[in-house]
Amino acid sequence: MRINEVERLVGVTKKNIRFYEAEGLLAPRRSSENGYRDYAEADVETLRQIKLLRKLGVPIEEIRRLQSGRLTVADAMHRHQVAIDRDVENLTKARAVCGRLAEEGATLDELDAAAELDRLEKMEQEGTTFMDGQKHDVRRRYAAPLICAAVMAVLMLGVIWLVAWAVKTDPAGAPPLPVLGLILAIPAVVIVGVAIALAQRLREIGRREEDDARRF
Numbered sequence: 001m002r003i004n005e006v007e008r009l010v011g012v013t014k015k016n017i018r019f020y021e022a023e024g025l026l027a028p029r030r031s032s033e034n035g036y037r038d039y040a041e042a043d044v045e046t047l048r049q050i051k052l053l054r055k056l057g058v059p060i061e062e063i064r065r066l067q068s069g070r071l072t073v074a075d076a077m078h079r080h081q082v083a084i085d086r087d088v089e090n091l092t093k094a095r096a097v098c099g100r101l102a103e104e105g106a107t108l109d110e111l112d113a114a115a116e117l118d119r120l121e122k123m124e125q126e127g128t129t130f131m132d133g134q135k136h137d138v139r140r141r142y143a144a145p146l147i148c149a150a151v152m153a154v155l156m157l158g159v160i161w162l163v164a165w166a167v168k169t170d171p172a173g174a175p176p177l178p179v180l181g182l183i184l185a186i187p188a189v190v191i192v193g194v195a196i197a198l199a200q201r202l203r204e205i206g207r208r209e210e211d212d213a214r215r216f
Helices: 003-010 013-020 041-054 060-068 073-104 115-127 131-169 177-215
Strands: none
Touching: 003 041, 003 060, 013 041, 013 073, 041 060, 060 073, 131 177
16 A cells, blocks of 8 residues: 555554654555555554554653553553543642632733742642643653764864864875865864754654644
């Protein structure tokens, strides 16, 4: 089957299918004739499983562990129940705060935001998580590309510094100016490329889970 047929069968967009492939959750074989992805019935069933679990809010990493056999469906559901119970408790407390503020009927100018934030902070210290805290998992996913980009930038800056030091130490042995310019331009171009790739990656991380959830 081609991706358009799979999209119709399962009700998952091509964008999401490719997203799951990029995450390693789906691995269709490629046709030897034209290199196109060729989806089998097993791939369709896998995609249905993924769709079900995502509708229930199971994280991508948990699905990966299920597929690898490191986690059973029963264990995954028990873990997810605990997470849902925690979310329900947090939302119930947040709803109570909203209800109290609604009953007080204060205007925005009359609202004592500092006092309310103090109350919320005390609740957070007791274990409540409000909406901004739920972004923690997304922020953690930013760490890897940021660290990789920083390491690459430092390495390229080190190359530039090393070349400059060598030229300063032994000017007579320095290569011709055009060659020297090319040598210095290569790490500079790499740094710019890494910065562009990092910006694109961060935008992708920010969008993909929200797009994925909306489409399901």
